[in-house]
Amino acid sequence: xxxxxxxxxxxxxxxxxxxxxxxxxxxxxxxxxxxxxxxxxxxxxxxxxxxxxxxxxxxxxxxxxxxxxxxxxxxxxxxxxxxxxxxxxxxxxxxxxxxxxxxxxxxxxxxxxxxxxxxxxxxxxxxxxxxxxxxxxxxxxxxxxxxxxxxxxxxxxxxxxxxxxxxxxxxxxxxxxxxxxxxxxxxxxxxxxxxxxxxxxxxxxxxxxxxxxxxxxxxxxxxxxxxxxxxxxxxxxxxxxxxxxxxxxxxxxxxxxxxxxxxxxxxxxxxxxxxxxxxxxxxxxxxxxxxxxxxxxxxxxxxxxxxxxxxxxxxxxxxxxxxxxxxxxxxxxxxxxxxxxxxxxxxxxxxxxxxxxxxxxxxxxxxxxxxxxxxxxxxxxx
Amino acid sequence: xxxxxxxxxxxxxxxxxxxxxxxxxxxxxxxxxxxxxxxxxxxxxxxxxxxxxxxxxxxxxxxxxxxxxxxxxxxxxxxxxxxxxxxxxxxxxxxxxxxxxxxxxxxxxxxxxxxxxxxxxxxxxxxxxxxxxxxxxxxxxxxxxxxxxxxxxxxxxxxxxxxxxxxxxxxxxxxxxxxxxxxxxxxxxxxxxxxxxxxxxxxxxxxxxxxxxxxxxxxxxxxxxxxxxxxxxxxxxxxxxxxxxxxxxxxxxxxxxxxxxxxxxxxxxxxxxxxxxxxxxxxxxxxxxxxxxxxxxxxxxxxxxxxxxxxxxxxxxxxxxxxxxxxxxxxxxxxxxxxxxxxxxxxxxxxxxxxxxxxxxxxxxxxxxxxxxxxxxxxxxx
Numbered sequence: 001x002x003x004x005x006x007x008x009x010x011x012x013x014x015x016x017x018x019x020x021x022x023x024x025x026x027x028x029x030x031x032x033x034x035x036x037x038x039x040x041x042x043x044x045x046x047x048x049x050x051x052x053x054x055x056x057x058x059x060x061x062x063x064x065x066x067x068x069x070x071x072x073x074x075x076x077x078x079x080x081x082x083x084x085x086x087x088x089x090x091x092x093x094x095x096x097x098x099x100x101x102x103x104x105x106x107x108x109x110x111x112x113x114x115x116x117x118x119x120x121x122x123x124x125x126x127x128x129x130x131x132x133x134x135x136x137x138x139x140x141x142x143x144x145x146x147x148x149x150x151x152x153x154x155x156x157x158x159x160x161x162x163x164x165x166x167x168x169x170x171x172x173x174x175x176x177x178x179x180x181x182x183x184x185x186x187x188x189x190x191x192x193x194x195x196x197x198x199x200x201x202x203x204x205x206x207x208x209x210x211x212x213x214x215x216x217x218x219x220x221x222x223x224x225x226x227x228x229x230x231x232x233x234x235x236x237x238x239x240x241x242x243x244x245x246x247x248x249x250x251x252x253x254x255x256x257x258x259x260x261x262x263x264x265x266x267x268x269x270x271x272x273x274x275x276x277x278x279x280x281x282x283x284x285x286x287x288x289x290x291x292x293x294x295x296x297x298x299x300x301x302x303x304x305x306x307x308x309x310x311x312x313x314x315x316x317x318x319x320x321x322x323x324x325x326x327x328x329x330x331x332x333x334x335x336x337x338x339x340x341x342x343x344x345x346x347x348x349x350x351x352x353x354x355x356x357x358x359x360x361x362x363x364x365x366x367x368x369x370x371x372x373x374x375x376x377x378x379x380x381x382x
Numbered sequence: 383x384x385x386x387x388x389x390x391x392x393x394x395x396x397x398x399x400x401x402x403x404x405x406x407x408x409x410x411x412x413x414x415x416x417x418x419x420x421x422x423x424x425x426x427x428x429x430x431x432x433x434x435x436x437x438x439x440x441x442x443x444x445x446x447x448x449x450x451x452x453x454x455x456x457x458x459x460x461x462x463x464x465x466x467x468x469x470x471x472x473x474x475x476x477x478x479x480x481x482x483x484x485x486x487x488x489x490x491x492x493x494x495x496x497x498x499x500x501x502x503x504x505x506x507x508x509x510x511x512x513x514x515x516x517x518x519x520x521x522x523x524x525x526x527x528x529x530x531x532x533x534x535x536x537x538x539x540x541x542x543x544x545x546x547x548x549x550x551x552x553x554x555x556x557x558x559x560x561x562x563x564x565x566x567x568x569x570x571x572x573x574x575x576x577x578x579x580x581x582x583x584x585x586x587x588x589x590x591x592x593x594x595x596x597x598x599x600x601x602x603x604x605x606x607x608x609x610x611x612x613x614x615x616x617x618x619x620x621x622x623x624x625x626x627x628x629x630x631x632x633x634x635x636x637x638x639x640x641x642x643x644x645x646x647x648x649x650x651x652x653x654x655x656x657x658x659x660x661x662x663x664x665x666x667x668x669x670x671x672x673x674x675x676x677x678x679x680x681x682x683x684x685x686x687x688x689x690x691x692x693x694x695x696x697x698x699x700x701x702x703x704x705x706x707x708x709x710x711x712x713x714x715x716x717x718x719x720x721x722x723x724x725x726x727x728x729x730x731x732x733x734x735x736x737x738x739x740x741x742x743x744x745x746x747x748x749x750x751x752x753x754x755x756x757x758x759x760x761x762x763x764x
Contacts, residue, residue: 060446062619064619216599237444238393238578
């Protein structure tokens, strides 16, 4: 009777209606029945991206979405600047390297948030840079970068601005159009609450123009082709039908729960409560300016978080994520995004306290639990 | 009480167990629980591809799989030859064009199967050609190409041989390793009986070597990276978890139904019965050498197959596909692959007879139905 509670920084748990949608016979994708589902999904996605610009659905995981952004805005030999403060920040440079695009990194210590002045300096020192890339919520460290400030810098320098919002959309405010973010990349398996398999890109008119001019060879990840197909409620390639039908349900749950504002409030409240509980247990948070998608904590000394994560799962069915790269074994990441409720969080804190004690971290029994109860009790409307 | 019967050339209907797998909470993808599911799926896929070579799972639709084959085997400026006898045959050339790869087409009238001698001639006239591409079952016309004969020609000319087997795997014999097919591309939503969203590539040692040398820029569609990850039961990018779990069920159904041989026999029997029924109704088949995945028929003169397909769906819930490209409005395509049974086929023939009569094709009431009953009655073991 151990139940599964997926509290990783993605994939997240799903509303029952999303599971039901995937568990039911589906229509062919070239039918009005399916097109109407796709229209509804893309309409809600525009609302949640706070934009009237087209949103392109891709059948690919988030990394495919990031590559699509890079190669449609840049041609081999061109220049870009990217904030690099974690595994996902590094990805921009890796993609650019693979494509012969010159990407200047703005290095940030893992866990820290970028100083906008450093980005300004890098852009100043990279004449001809065409695009600025940033990861809004850096999932490997739990740090949040200041997209609004970076957006002003990008505008000042006249470069295109691209944001990986895979774990920030619906969790932190990201008014795509008013902040003039040219491309925002999001993914299905985070706050959108469906399984992995789809990425989404919002495309500004400027970005679309650049994509039409890009000389990067591409067939499947062709943004202009996809934008043109949207006019007929279509996709150039067969889409992941079952994920689209699940999305219609999950996005409907978000709309009914207060849309963008409701979702941001809910995640902020949960994140504050979890952070407080971790500190009450004597744990140290990694990020200085944390994302509300996840809480990244150092384990007490002597405890390997790889062991902790496995044991939490095997003993309690609670799944966190461990650390990546140089943080492997050192941090754990407690995801609180998508389909979770207060009781899931409280239960997970109990499981964490008990598992940490079993691994040698004594003397804080109940401290985290009391803290999270108090925070959620007094934390106002869910 | 109109039930949905999806009889298109993909996506197909799904076994109940596949729907149940997708309708159930799932594990994180970086867990032993998920890795063991992936191992089982890849093991069955190797068995069904009749090879010991690695099979790379991609989160993408079939077209992404085709592009992966092209760009990993060829660099811009290199040469290839491709059989072009339908919409999917054309795709090889389109992908090569997008990548600056010189692709010589071997043109085949839509509906015809390629003459191996024409391919031999094209290879002889294209010195330096590195790859031969062919679509095994050309889904836009229902024609089958002779992969075994082409394989011998490819070997003779020392070129890599790539087969789009998206609608032929498990339907026609394709012993990948003994026929020395360097890359076979397949997709989730055909005979594998899960929704669209994944493509698979079997990779020969020669193909892997070529992929390591290819200068085509790529990040997401990087075959060597994916093959290296397989050694750790892993994928470089987050995979479509729910589709993998559904695949485990669907592929298990195929294994329990006699594996490759059982599946090929079942599709051959159904295809023969459907073709006979169409001819008994006075309809003309398009392909000379038909694929057993689908039956492509001309409509009686004066009937637009776009109208026919819509009406079959609205009146009976039976979904066929219409024609593509120059065959739009002229042909319909009756898919018989994946999860269907004799009673689905018989019911669909009734629905087709009735709809054709309503649209003006009189005088054959019952002819198709009697023919398919007789064929399935006498057609031996299912």
